[in-house]
Amino acid sequence: MSHTDPILLKHKVAVITGAGRGIGRAIALAYARAGATVVCSARGEAEIALTASKIREAGGRAIAQSADVGDYEAVAALFRRASDEFGGVDIVVANAGVATELRPIADSDPALWRKTIDINLTGAYHTAHAAIPHLRRRGAGKIIMIGSGQRNRPAPGFSAYSCSKSGLWMLTQSLAVELQELNISVNELIPGPVRTELTRDATMPPGEWVKEPEDVVPLALFLASMPNVGPSAQSYSLMRRA
Template identity: 65%
Template sequence: MNPVEDKALRGKVAVITGAGRGIGRAIALAYAKAGAAVVCSARSGGEIDETAALINAQGGRAIAIASDVIDYESVEALFAGAVKAFDGVDIVVANAGVGTVTGTIEHSDPKLWKQVIDVNLTGVFHTARAAIPHLRRRGAGKIILMGSGLRQRPNAGLSAYGSSKAGMWLLTQTLALELQDANISVNELIPGPVRTAMTDFGGKCQFNEEWVKEPEDVVPVAMFLASQPDFGPSAQSFSLMRRA
């Protein structure tokens, strides 16, 4: 990466949920290296403190703010904290999510099913809703929602997860339509299977003919979306899956 590319996000402020590990941490580190000030968020503070410390140790700028995406007031406080620390918000990566296997619909626990929807769909709504006023004040912005290829086809035992991601794709398109007047682009990033603590892909889970990635493999697309011009792509899905 040349010096110009390395500072593609200079002067920008990025808020990343689920930034304590895996894909979220990889994106946070990359955005900071590209010149952005980064607000690392997750439900608990320990891992996001580590992410922020890694960024600051490398000469970047980052803070950690614990926030639960299920709680809208908590998410509002996250963005208020970001603005207080860095005077605004330009990029939002809604990465917080759960991949819980809820079992067949017939035998699922309704409370667990609702929990997946609450985090993966309502939590994304909360994140976008709380971010919009701050992005509007900047005159432009980027919202990147972390999708899944499992929204495209039924999978036994994963009805809650698939439904949450299918709903999130429609939310992506609706947000893009509603925010085009404000130069705020909204896009979905589908990583495909990635080796993380949550998924255990490459361990007990196997994907024949699929590219099982490391979190860092998702970074180039996340960087592309964050660094596009104000009139760049919106309402689009960018997938790293080999199979449709």
């Protein structure tokens, strides 16, 4: 997206979790090219520092702050810093996710199964909950959840991941209903199969459009720039290429 409109997100402040690699990094770089100030967050300090550095080297504004989305206080501190440094928050991309337990339920590790739920679902809840007061003060905003088609497609070994993404879908629906009167839109972006660290060892579905992280950018830009009116809680999918 080297030709991203540099004024599309001008004066907007975006907080992106999981911004150190893959889809999160691609979105962070694209939002910055579109004029947004970007707050890059993830657990790995070195990776988000590199993302923020790339944005600044290109003339954009960005900071990096490490936060584990499973730790609510860390997430709340992330949004406080975003508001303190840049005056508020306009766009939130809840992208942080893991797939730590990829075994049949009978053979699964309960601790790893719960960790997947804690990060993918509870982490998204933490992100939205901590963001709402800052979005409310702006009078409008966007929350974009990075979902998965795996939420409605059971597969052996994917119970934890699928359950977490199913819960994320309902969290998106619930937030949209509750935040509509605050002019905060909430939507789910379903990228489909993407080549990332998370999918490095996965078998890609035959016949599917297997995307690079940059292929997710146009839809992420659309959801960040669309008007705060009309239907919310829609699931926008990057379908198979014709």
